[in-house]
Amino acid sequence: MGKYKREIGFVLGLILLLIIWFMPTPAGLKVEGQRCLALSLMAVCWWAFGVAQSGFVALILLLGFVLGKVAPPEKVFSLWTSPLIYLVIGGYLIAAAVQTSGLGRRIALNFILRFANSYTNVIISAYFIGVLLSLLIPHPFPRAFLLMSVMAFVIKEAKLPPKDAASIGLAVFAGSAANSMVLLTGDSILNVAAVGFSGQTLSWLGWLLYMGIPGILATIVMCITHLLVFKPSTTFELEKDKIKEQLRAMGPMNINEKRTLFWIIVAICLWATDSLHHIHPGWVAMGIAGILSLPRLGDVLKPADWGQVNMGVLFFLTSALAIGTVGGYSGMNQWIASVILPAHPPTNPFVFGLLVVVVTIAIHMILGSALAVMGIVAPALVGYAVTAGWNPLVPALLVYTCVGIHWILPFHLMNILVGVGEAGGGYGDAEVVRLGLPLTVGVIIIAMFEIVWWQIVGLM
Incomplete structure (x- = not known):
């Protein structure tokens, strides 16, 4: 199957499209909702099988929504009139500035110099330095690769065997998922999508209030689980003089x-005070990126740095959010909720939370793509939860938690997938599964804690 995986996925997606598109319309579902479901499942199938680059599949889906008269273009492409998409673009450009200026590497080297005294400390550093770096780089992928470049030096100088090297690499990329939860700008794609699916507005400090402590807990739980699962196979000895040499070679902080x-x-500062000045974090991110490209004021970003903005990711995000928006417009979301969920939402918050976790993880295990799962599940659960009087942010953030830090196989989480192999973190499927399985319990614990925390801070 591996040899013809793309071809099989392509045909399977078309079969799903044709069957659902032309079958008799189910009771309670409009024709537009049926077409939305057909196109959405085709796209999800193509994403799961890697039929084409995710951005190309996204374009086909968006085009299908418009040409299939599922929804008007202003609904399909509504993300581009929202400041959320510009937080993603600004995040990519700020990340490029931190990397090209050398600031991120300097911070990572200094952190490792002070805390990398043992294998345990290196693993802990891999998980928690991302929280600090998320203040500077609003996207987990460049943070992870930047930190991995420093960890690769540590692995080499400590002469660690492949087993321990793979463990450290996995800690870097797994940690980037957990510590992305702490700040709204920790993951300028997934976090932005979670807020978008809720249909609510949430300030930078509001996100920190609701998700900061759960994000720290998720990082701690994942780190402890990692240390229990992956024991060191040799004594860790690192000559820190080599790290000092690298810092000396960088010299004092340059102007950039x-x-x-x-x-x-x-x-x-502007993100933290957005509730006062009402300037959306997206406009702040774009404004700072613009200033960093101006002479004298910044002059850090160059024209070539626009290449750091991943258009495929932008269209993928657009299509994932469009599934939710168009699904609500066409009635698909309400129909899905009526089919897969109990007729009446549980009134007990913990039962409701457990229901969301079970449904989300089950669908995530099948579909794989976090954004695609959020696009289908979150809008359906938001509408379902509102009928019980729950704040729409509650189901949206619970779904986000489940798809953002849970995996079994690499394709379940992009943060994990991008680090597979020697070009990334040096780990493989076996290490991913070994950590992902026990973390399933951890995800449930974190979700239940979120229910308690949100009751304390007034979200529920």
């Missing part, structure tokens, strides 16, 4: 590092 740091501090 200082400018980048200054404007990121400005961005953080």
Whole structure:
């Protein structure tokens, strides 16, 4: 099957499309909702089988929504009139500035120099330095690859065997998923999508209030699980003089590092006070990215750095959110909720939370793509929860938690998938499964804690 995986997925997706498109319309579902379901399942199938680059599949789905008269273009492409998409674009550009200026590497090297005294400390550093870096780089992938470049040096100098090297690499990429939960700008794609699916507005500090503590807990739970599952196979010895040499070679902070740091501090201050000045974090991110490209004020970002903005990811995000938006417009979301969920939402918050977790994880295990699962499940659960009087953010953030930190196989989580192999974190499927299985219990614990925490802070 592996040899013809793309071809099989392509045909299977078309079969799903044709069967659902032309079958008799189910009771309670409009024709537009039926077409939305057909196109959505085709796209999800193509994403899962890697039929084409995710951005190309996204374009086909968006085009299908418009040409199939499922929804008007302004509904299908509504994300591009929202500041959320510009938080993603600004996040990519700020990440490019942190990397090209050398600021991110300097911070990572200094952190490792002070805390990498043992195998345990290296694993802990891999998980928690991402929280610090998320203040500077609003996207987990560049954070993970930047940190991995430093960890690769540590692995080499400590002469660690492949088994321990793979464990450290997995800690870097798995940690990027957990610590992305802490800040709204920790993952400028998945976090933005979670807020978008709720249909609510949430400030930078609001996200920190609701998700900061659960994000720290998720990082701790994942880190402890990692240390229990992966024991060191040899003594860890690191000559820190080599790290000091690298820092000396970098010299004092250059002008680009200082400018980048200054404007990121400005961005953080504006993000933290958005409830006062009402400037959306997306506009702040784009404004800071623009300033970083201006002479004298910034001059850090160059024209070539626009290439860091991944258009495929932008269209993928657009299509994933469109599944939710168009699904609500066409009636698909309400129909899905009526089919897979009990007739009446549980009134007990913990029972409701457990229902969301079980449904989300089950669908995530089948479909794989976090955004695609959020696009189908979150809108359906939001509408379902509102009938019971729950805040729409509750189901949206629970779904986000499940798809954001849970996996069994690499394709279940992009943060894990991008690090597979020697070009990434040096780990393979076996290590991923070994950590992912026990973390399933951890995800349930974190979700139940979120219910308690949200009751304390007034979200529920």
